[in-house]
């Protein structure tokens with residue numbers, strides 16, 4: 001079943017190649033927090049409809065839904081998808097870049113397994129991978145002018 005999800009992730013990202021914006025354009029704000037390599041590698045897509053895996057795959061995972069109706073973003077490996085209303089919010093970009101680092105630290109298969117099991121066990125907001133992303137986001141917002149470099153292993 002993880003294989004199904006990984007296929008869906010890869011297909012979704014391939015289908016959005018042309019709508020991607022490089023995260024390099026955020027470097028004025030994020031240099032020092034994230035490596036230049038990461039900002040070059042990661043990208044984002046602005047879309048009204050966040051990608052959502054097929055219902056059959058989601059129910060196999062034991063979830064009624066993967067995304068809450070109020071979700072404004074989702075990270076699939078090194079591409080994150082944002083709703084237009086948050087596309088201008090640096091804190092949301094920052095949060096999703098932490099998830100990109102988590103995908104890198106764990107690899108797609110383990111990221112997906114761990115993320116799903118955490119959401120089932122703790123609920124979305126208390127899932128440790130989310131808590132870490134929110135904590136980094138809060139730290140950035142509290143002092144956006146004092147960068148501290150975040151690398152993949154710091155995010156899991």
Ligand SMILES: [Zn+2]
Pocket residue numbers: 095099130133
């Ligand atoms: Zn998150």
